[in-house]
Amino acid sequence: MKGEGYDNDDSLKKLGEYIKELENEKIKKESLKCKTKAANRLFYLATPPNVFGQLSEKIKKHLSHPIKKEEEEEEKIGWKRVIVEKPFGEDSESCEKLLAAMGEHLQESEIYRIDHYLAKEMVQNLLVLRFSNTLWDSLWDRRSIKCVKISIKETEGVEGRGGYYDEYGVIRDVFQNHLLQILCLLAMEAPAHLQADDIRTEKVKVLKAITTPQFRSSKGTIGGQANGSISQPPFFVVGQYGASVDGKLPSYLQDPSIKKLNPTSKQITFAQMVLFVQNRRWNGVPFICKCGKGLDNKNAEIRIQFKNDELSLYPDAVINELVIRLQPSEAIWLRLNTKTPGFARFQHTYPTYLDLTYQTRFGHHFALPAAYTRLLLDCMEGDQSLFVRDDELREAWRIVTPVLRFLQRPSFQPPIYPRFFYLFLCLFALVWLYFFCFVLCMGLI
Numbered sequence: 001m002k003g004e005g006y007d008n009d010d011s012l013k014k015l016g017e018y019i020k021e022l023e024n025e026k027i028k029k030e031s032l033k034c035k036t037k038a039a040n041r042l043f044y045l046a047t048p049p050n051v052f053g054q055l056s057e058k059i060k061k062h063l064s065h066p067i068k069k070e071e072e073e074e075e076k077i078g079w080k081r082v083i084v085e086k087p088f089g090e091d092s093e094s095c096e097k098l099l100a101a102m103g104e105h106l107q108e109s110e111i112y113r114i115d116h117y118l119a120k121e122m123v124q125n126l127l128v129l130r131f132s133n134t135l136w137d138s139l140w141d142r143r144s145i146k147c148v149k150i151s152i153k154e155t156e157g158v159e160g161r162g163g164y165y166d167e168y169g170v171i172r173d174v175f176q177n178h179l180l181q182i183l184c185l186l187a188m189e190a191p192a193h194l195q196a197d198d199i200r201t202e203k204v205k206v207l208k209a210i211t212t213p214q215f216r217s218s219k220g221t222i223g224g225q226a227n228g229s230i231s232q233p234p235f236f237v238v239g240q241y242g243a244s245v246d247g248k249l250p251s252y253l254q255d256p257s258i259k260k261l262n263p264t265s266k267q268i269t270f271a272q273m274v275l276f277v278q279n280r281r282w283n284g285v286p287f288i289c290k291c292g293k294g295l296d297n298k299n300a301e302i303r304i305q306f307k308n309d310e311l312s313l314y315p316d317a318v319i320n321e322l323v324i325r326l327q328p329s330e331a332i333w334l335r336l337n338t339k340t341p342g343f344a345r346f347q348h349t350y351p352t353y354l355d356l357t358y359q360t361r362f363g364h365h366f367a368l369p370a371a372y373t374r375l376l377l378d379c380m381e382g383d384q385s386l387f388v389r390d391d392e393l394r395e396a397w398r399i400v401t402p403v404l405r406f407l408q409r410p411s412f413q414p415p416i417y418p419r420f421f422y423l424f425l426c427l428f429a430l431v432w433l434y435f436f437c438f439v440l441c442m443g444l445i
């Protein structure tokens, strides 16, 4: 295979023959122990997406099990499954092409589209947290929830991955997939059953209820205009990271890979959008979604902020907030008010937390598998719950495509934000501490 193109029939034929040889050997050995003659085939396409279609065709042609006269059941002949990595397209149009190219040769049940965020412990936990605790049933909607914040923040920059990143940017890299998937799990209705397709059907409904961001220009057209502004809801913020304030960490444009490929790149590395799920449950509740690189913190979390009751006896008390931290250090906490402990009277509230930090509560009793371990196992077991279905993909691209078009305007220039640098913050804190001690000492003298 080495050195041959993905479209080379001969080499793929050879690969098919080689696989068959291996399977025959294995079946010979194993048939002594068990009666199965099936040999399953799992293909992992770690290739650029532009060859997914071509490869699907070759897999069908040369690498599928030879089907007998009458098509036999999967258990007898073994299954064939294909895992594909994102990006599944660059916008709605290219996604459609990709879906068609693969769909021509493979069935949807054979395609496993990876979104590794779906396999993170706390993302899987969302279904359990929401639907096994009836406590939320009357709270999980626009009547009680003020807003939902989802953020995936990274401190790292592109670190030499500019070849891939500069073509895709943060919206295609994280927003369109990981972030929207989390939003779906938070906003969806209870699925009919805990089966892959029931769950995915509910997720699609959420995506369908998200209105496509509209862009207004002086000419009243949508998207792509130089002086366009986003219409209701009016919020989206983008940027590209610059160098750290002390100049020690390079900016996006100074990254060696970007410098080499596209030194004047306008690609964005941060995006925040406020999305609205326009259905009866969520109408009017902003979902504030942000993700980016070169930021102040590496974490991924969900914050569900509850409304304050206008008639509350404690109008100044902090609002209740449910926080689900996906990483680092998985945790769920609920911010509540208590009486200020001690002599303070009941007029005084004190914000505190009901805290479920996984490490403390579950310690070493549970090993959390890496996302990819979970996904590979699920694929082998034929469970598509944590993989993205074609209609989810279409809808997710429908939501972000107008934004991407808007950012492609020739006049667009990304705002630059300084890259966060911890050492800088530490030095800053030290200077303040020093100053504070100095003032304190002077006071004492």
Ligand SMILES: NC(=O)C1=CN([C@@H]2O[C@H](COP(=O)(O)OP(=O)(O)OC[C@H]3O[C@@H](n4cnc5c(N)ncnc54)[C@H](OP(=O)(O)O)[C@@H]3O)[C@@H](O)[C@H]2O)C=CC1
Residues within 6 Å of the ligand: 149, 151, 303, 323, 331, 332, 333, 353, 355, 356, 357
């Ligand atoms: N189990 C655990 O480990 C627990 C840990 N904690 C920790 O305690 C600390 C406090 O937690 P918590 O009370 O929940 O967090 P905060 O009340 O400090 O809220 C943090 C959130 O507020 C946003 N925010 C902060 N400053 C501003 C601002 N000026 N304008 C707009 N938004 C802002 C942050 O956004 P952004 O991300 O953009 O800055 C983030 O979403 C955290 O470090 C938390 O990790 C608390 C409870 C349990």
Ligand SMILES: O=C1O[C@H](COP(=O)(O)O)[C@@H](O)[C@H](O)[C@H]1O
Residues within 6 Å of the ligand: 154, 173, 174, 300
């Ligand atoms: O898919 C991607 O995700 C990573 C972030 O994943 P995490 O598991 O480390 O949170 C991101 O850095 C990368 O750019 C993107 O392709």
